[in-house]
Amino acid sequence: MFKKIVLGFAFLVTIASCKKQISSSEGQTKVLTKNGEIKSISGTRQISGVYPHLTTYAHGRENGVYGYGNECGIGALAEWNDKLYMINYAAHQPKGSEHKLYIIDENLNMEVFEGSIGGTPTARMVHQESNQLLIGPYVIDSTGQIRVVPYSKMEGRLNAYARHLKDPENWVYMYDMEGMLYELNVNDLSVNKLYQDPLPGWHGKGGYTSQGRLVISNNGEHASEGRVTHDTQDWDNNDFQWEESWKVDKENIFGHDKLGILAEFDGKNFKVVERKQYTDITTKNGIYAIPNDDSPLWAIGWDAKSVRLKVLDAGKWYTYLLPKATYNNDPPHGWFTEWPRIRSIGNDKMMMDMHGMFFDFPKTFSASNTSGIRPIGSHLRYIPDFINWNGQLILATDETSIQGNPLAGQPQSNLWFGSYSQLSEWGPSSAYGAIWLKEDVQKNKPSDPFLISGFDNRMIHFRNYGNTSVELIIEIDIKGNNAWEELKVLTIPADGYVADIFDEGLDGEWIRLKSDIDAQLTASIHLTDDDLNDGVEGRSLFRDLVDIDDDSEVNHAKLYSNKTNFNLSIFNGAIVEGKFEPGNEWEFSKFDFKFQPGIQDTTAREALVLETIGKQVSFDNKKEESEENSNSSLPVWSEDAASIIINAKEYKLRLPKGKSDYKSILPAGTARFRREVESERELANVGGTFYELPLFKVGQEPRYKMMRPVSTHNKQITDFNTWNGLLVLSGVKKGALKSEHVYTNEDNSASIWLGGIDDLWKYGKPVGEGGPWKDSKVIAGEMSDLYLMTGYDKKTLELQADKKTKVTLYVHVNHYLDEAIPYKTFELQPNKKITYEFPDGFSAHWAQLKSDEDCKITSWFIYE
Template sequence: MVLWVLTLVMVSCKNKAEELTKTPIKKAAEVVSKDGEITQVSGDLKIGGVYPHLTTYAHGRLDGTYGFGSECGIGALAVWNDKLYMINYAAHQPKGSEHKLYIIDEDMNMEIFEGSIGGTPTARMVHQESNQLLIGPYVIDSTGNIRVVPYSRMEGRLNAYARHLKNPETMVYMYDMEGMLYELNVNTLEVNKLFDDPLPGWHGKGGYTSQGRLVVSNNGEHASEGRVTHDTQDWANEHYKWEESWKVDKEGIFGPDNLGILAEFDGDNFKVIERSQFTDITTKHGIYAVPNDDSPLWAIGWDKKSVRLKVLDNGEWHTYLLPKATYNNDPPHGWFTEWPRIRAVGNGKMMMDMHGMFYDFPESFSASNTAGIKPMGSHLRYIPDFLNWNDQIVLATDETSIQGNPLAGQPQSNLWFGNYSELSNWGPASGYGAVWLKEKVVAKTPSDPYLMSGFDNRILHLQNSGNTPVSVTLEIDPNGDNNWTALKTIAIEKGGYTNHIFEKGLKAEWIRLTSNRASELTAAFHFTDDNLKDGFEGTDLFKDLADIDYAGEVNHAKLYSNKTNFNLSVYTGAIQGGEFTKKEGLEFTKFDFEFVKGIKDTTSLEALTVESVGAQVDFNNNKVESDAVSANHVWSEDEASIIVHAKEYDLRLPKGKVDYQDILPPGTTRFRREVESERELANVGGTFYELPLFKVGQEPRYKMMRPVATHNKQISDFNTWNGLLVLSGIKKDASNSEHIYTSADGEASLWFGGIDDLWSFGKPVGKGGPWKDSAVKANELSDLYLMTGYDKKTLKLRADKDVKITLLIYVNHYLDEPMKYKTFDIKAGEELTYEFPEGFSAHWAQVKTDKACSATAWFIYE
């Protein structure tokens, strides 16, 4: 065996680069290789909770040349033999790929298993009787010896191991993403396929054995079943294809919202529990699955209304609803919700991560004891798995994919290490959802319980779309013991809207609603956080990023994660005369964290392109024909607001500290970019926004956007590379630090940190509106104006005539019609100020007048 130690090579590179770069204090990486493949990596550089040398790729080639694999999320983590084991995954590779099994020791030295066979694995379980860890296709004994189950024997995207119902001492179940169910002998590694796609739905996810049954889940629908999307709502039974392999009855299988599945298997037969999209299934024992487990079993999923928590307790199923912090995960195909988990995180704590929100999750949670679930906070990071190791929380990530993402050359992901308390200090504990969405509600039938505990501000929006008045009774469960107490009864006229803001001191674990009459009702909740950041803690963190009104010189750059090597391409430049002018091409190196002259990867020229309306790429990043509107910039600014120009509509956003187009005009800086796999951020008007996708390469679902933080900086580009968020737009005189790397000549500099550091810029703020001294036609609705995610809200109205101005609000992303919130009588020439009550929240606002006039509708978000 010949090992090539690259330390000397790296030193020689460093000598050549000394004139270009201020050398980092700590080593970024030292590498050992064999036959051109990396076998070991070490390093001690840590930035924002990330060790860059632990970055995983779709391959292990020493020269960094990308081959194949459009994704490499870290799908599963496990602690075994005092080491951290992890596997990364490809997109749809049931027969294997170049992805790897990684082993990390307590000194952060990483070994890459030479026998790795890749694929799309995320399964992990400890088999108690044989004392072996099963992780993806790898079986690891108590001494660290690794055996491999080849894909020729067990083909599939391996999602979930579970204890066997009939032969648990020697056998386990394996459930894969295509829906195949195998049994594996953990001693001989012999495989037997039991079923090939026995259930409706697609994109298999969870599997766990408890209370004498195996429970499995799918989180999407497959195009081969003739399914259409939430967006079209074109549902009919003839659109469905019945698969002959399915082992359940047709009754109740088809319907407009029947997406994914939760089902159970008794060893012989399958039973459908629910046709909704589900992911993780587990008990308090997690991957350390125990014999004859009778613990309550938990399954997490969602529908268009809410996050769904199903509980199997003493053989009976129960349903609980929770809010969504983000809508990234919602598409019915299920691709964007891969492996959120419920898992132990040390010190007797468990944590749930679902739809962008961390929750404290009590291991005592059952149908008779539902107290203790509380939101911790939201996040931007895409997290397929997490655990506690060496007194730290470790988060796996699915970071940079290249499917439908032409702004990155090769996929890569890394880990985050930190304290449990840090997770509550990222995004706000704010979430949104519903128990009814313009649906026919049966009289005197309580809704499913909806989580109330742990949220600061809570508002309920109610609308009666029926033809008769109704009264809706609100009941709360104060202690999580199923003792329900009537809180309030609210009358709603036919066609009417009202809302209820709950008292802050109200103690309630859960709430449920009951209507006295059958009607078509909506009941939507908005829960928001009081403790939004004011930006103070980010003052030092971001001090070297140039403020928007900074008068000094600024180092701007456009960024690209390379395809032909592991480096970051950096096109330095200046923003002058309404354009970004390129100065020099540099590469920032993977192993040394240094700037070197020249860009070797010609595909990085994509970073210099300017996005336009209607532009699309396909899965493989080829350009797609677009409409004529593609020549237009995606955003502009007028006297009233920032305007986002989608293909079929315009949306308006608050303005930041100054008129941004005067300093950073449209097209000079990056507007939107994928920063986590299948998740995008927009940077416009001094604020970052999260943009959910429906399909990679297509225009985002702008109407589901949420603001992240207001920075009021000159950020010209942003990117994820080497497990880190990279920002450009740095003061030229910035000094090197943990987060800042500047070239020796001072002409290039970048900021590095974690993706969820963005929250530390401070809460979203701004002002503007749909109208500013605008000529308005009678009863014509204004453009939509964003309200989601802002704190203290004030509305100022004025007009040049006596008019009535009606404010309409959108409270759920799956409702097309707005609700009439309030009508204001405006006297000509006088300004009316309305302060929204504390706790008020809605997604979008529109206004209209009863007469043609010149009017202003001005929102101030503080």
């Protein structure tokens, strides 16, 4: 365990131009400043694993005057000289910025390196021969002396260091986000640019040397910015220009789903391994790269179907598929995937974080031994790096950004400190993927292996698009030793569908599929958790947030992370006649966690404005009028007798209702509907449930069809925000006592709840009920609205109509297939209710229904 010390107390007041140490008897922070900028800071306050004094900013000055303020992720962590080194990064600054190098000691005293040059760096590697840590543009020796490689010598967004192929004792490779490949001399810090842009794709990410070659990756496609999606079917090669700087053959470079790259470099020539989106590349040695490393090399990436794990073993590449817990990372531009890692976490364990899921990752993983990958759990936090240090697991975060986010004034990010065991207490081990997506499959050709180990419920949705039935052979690798054996054979009828749920006790690492004929097939896999959070811990954690059916007095508030200082603005108020009426105004101070009357930051009033984005939707519940928006006159969300309704730009969705009628307690526009809470990631709070909303681009309407429920709280939460590394919730009971999580002013007229973003899972699993129809007049043959199924546990459907009819239930099983698949047909007798319990382990993303007859009908889904 790390050691705690008793520190002096401080509160930052007006900062003079000379060095000054400021202290107070009421806080828990000690700050050293110079010329208005924080140079060192220490503290003891800890909330849900977060130490607020360790928050990093884009500038670090109290007055908020800065030039590089869109983003502030913590891009790299490294242990060196018994200290923790970390760097934060700007959104796009290849020539440097005001971001910093930070040095943290075992007592969590943090020093800011005065020679910091910022930029967008995430690279880290220990150079064994010279015994130096390379982290971003900084080279640090064994005594802690820091040298800086100026951006005038090595311009770029520095993302990956790797051992040199020809002179590794004196040189290393540096690969940057724009695709430039440098070599850096670790002795005199001289730099040679080897290549300007040698490979297709964009948004360079990983680089590592193993088995006599340098392997590098990028995870985006510049030409696809804001236009191409994974499921685009009509790619035109003429849309893409061949760059003369590219050092690979033109053949098969462009085409459907050819996004990003994984490539090899032998010191002279480049070779394309795969045109897919890839991020981290490493071996079991990680940042402690060793000479002549011949161990298996791992690269993680993705496509529309699944997470991809490529393994280079004895010079040959192998492919393995894993599911996705979230679709936040998916857009083809690659911006939202910074930086998934495979890394040691101490105690001889390694962990992989990819697409919102933690996995145990065995250091023994190779082509001949593929056992041991297990899901740990999912998360909401945006995690660019993680490390085991000083006896704890530490997660870096890319938290509050202001790229298209009017509800925060300045970007800021912090660390999370905890234990490996806590990760499994966050989100469920539920994830989704596919082996085939409406694609042509060759007869008797085995698919790539897909992970099934460690998941409680495992099911596959099969769809045959041909006019001939298909015999599908499911094979299993029980021990991860490539000993494949037949598990079962399924017949998929012509133009038919089969859902197959595996036995719960089935033991095995991977499955793969084979078809007995050439066919066009889909095999979409849903892997879900049986042990969802029961909310017991949350009842204590959130007890001071007012329940929706509680008539206690509530301190409602709108929240804003300030721009011109480090504080949190709080617009206290009340719900009066269906509107939020602001009352007293406060700033909650970063350094002593106290309420100060009056808001000094004039930009904070954005929290009260119904700010629209790109003529799309507001953050409260208004929609900008637009001729192209068929639903422009509707609020973003509404509620009828059947369900919560999401009125997106081009479609309408329905969600389960909570335990009470929310529109009567918190009418539309009174409580915050959606908000960015992690950089480039949004949450929605509607009907008593939090939902994760993936984005395609910041500032655009979320991809609501890819949403997943997080937890059902049934609270009067008026606003939610991330600030100082913490999740902030308003809606606290007036008179609540101060605690680790609840902070109030002196007369209890203002209060907030503070915790961690992944505390939200502790409310308990999502539950609710409702449907697309309730006593609704239905037209024969007309499909209902889509109704959410993703992420819910025990599922039951009740159907009742006023006349005899057949009702068909359709399911949507993959986000990249825009098709409703008929799952089951029910024959209804007049006014006779039918109850259908879905099988244990059944999972789909959305449901729709269709009646054969005009009738009045109720379709009621109950999620318990």
